[in-house]
Amino acid sequence: MKGKNWREYEPAKKQKNRRRRRKGGFLKKLILAIxxxxxxxxxxxxxxxxxxxxxxxxxxxxxGIDIGAEGVINEVELTERTAAKLTELLKADGRFRVVQSRDEGEAKSVTDRNHLFKRARPDLVISLHANASEDSQAFGFECYPSPPGKENHDKSLKFAQYIAKEMEGIGARLRGTDGVRFGYYVSDEEGNTSKLLLDSSDTQVYDYDTFGMLKNMKCPAVLVEQCFVTNQQDVEEFGLEEGCAKSAQAYYRAICKYLAINEEKK
Ligand SMILES: [Zn+2]
Incomplete structure (x- = not known):
């Protein structure tokens, strides 16, 4: 036995098995590492x-020729100003691709805008508007998610709640209980259509149409009424250059929160 390795006395079959085991162990480690x-x-x-x-x-x-509500400023000035600021923020972030429903100054029907968004398959939709009232004292912010029973209601509601919260954070006064409302178009027997605006606590499912920009959207969609163009203070706070910029920042933060991603380079 002296000078000889004990393995030389090991039966050939046993040696082969041991080599195979060693080989198997190496493969396992390689797979685990990969x-x-x-x-x-x-x-x-x-x-x-x-x-x-x-x-x-x-x-x-x-x-285009549709300037929206008229007041201290025209509604379209506010919507274009805010859209430009929000586009800037989203592009600077680098993680977004912005699909605008129209070019600046362009007129386009709501149906065409709706179809454009359906084709573009966005992750979310935000439609910018401003309120108006005969009562120049009327003020505040509200937004409209896809209402109960309609497509993507739950997600739209969540997105709307983030938007309202961010707007409240920059000093907007929320209308209704939480700045979130449901909007419908109701037709009477003569075919006249009127808007029905309900508080977010009204979770009943109605058969009425909602706003055109929210209809059958394949993603969360919210329409915002940024402020009242008929209210001097509202316009000063949320309708001019600075107010539109800070509103755009609030929407940007709400978008990031909704998508559960960090705000970047702010
Ligand atoms: Zn409008």
Whole structure:
């Protein structure tokens, strides 16, 4: 036995089995290492990059000969100003692709805008508007998600709640209980259509149509009424250059919160 390795006395079959076991152990380790590498890489990609940009459908209400509500300013001035600021913010962020429903100054029907957004398959839609009233004292912010029973209601409601909260954060006075309302068009027997605006506590499902920009949208969609163009103070706070910029920032933050992503480079 002296000077000889004990393995030389091992039966050939046993030796072969041991080699096979050793080989199997190495393969297992290799597979585990590859798996860990792949998981790490995927995690890194998800955490640091969203490789596919989020698509935001951005609608500046009215346009062209349609100037919207008239007041201290025309509604369309506010919608275009805010859309430009929000586009700027989203583009600077780098994770978004903005699809605008129309060019600046362009007139387009609500139906065409709606169809454009359906084709673009956005991750969410925001339609910018402003309120008006014969009562120049009327003021405040409200927004309209896709209402109960309609497509993407739950997600739209959540998005609307984030928007209202952010607007409240920059000093907007919320209308209704929480600045979120449901809007419908109701036709009477003569075919006259009127708007029915309900508080968000009214969760009943109605058979009425909602606003054209929210109809059958394949993603969360919210229409905002940024302020009253007929109220001097509202316009000063939310309708001029600075007010539109800070409203756009509030919408940008709400978009990030809704998508559960961090705000960047603010
Ligand atoms: Zn409008």
């Amino acid at each position: 798996l860990l590498f792949v998981l790490g890489y995927v995690g890194y990609q998800i955490y640091f990059h969203h490789s596919k940009p989020y698509i935001v459908g951005l609608d500046a209400g009215h346009g």
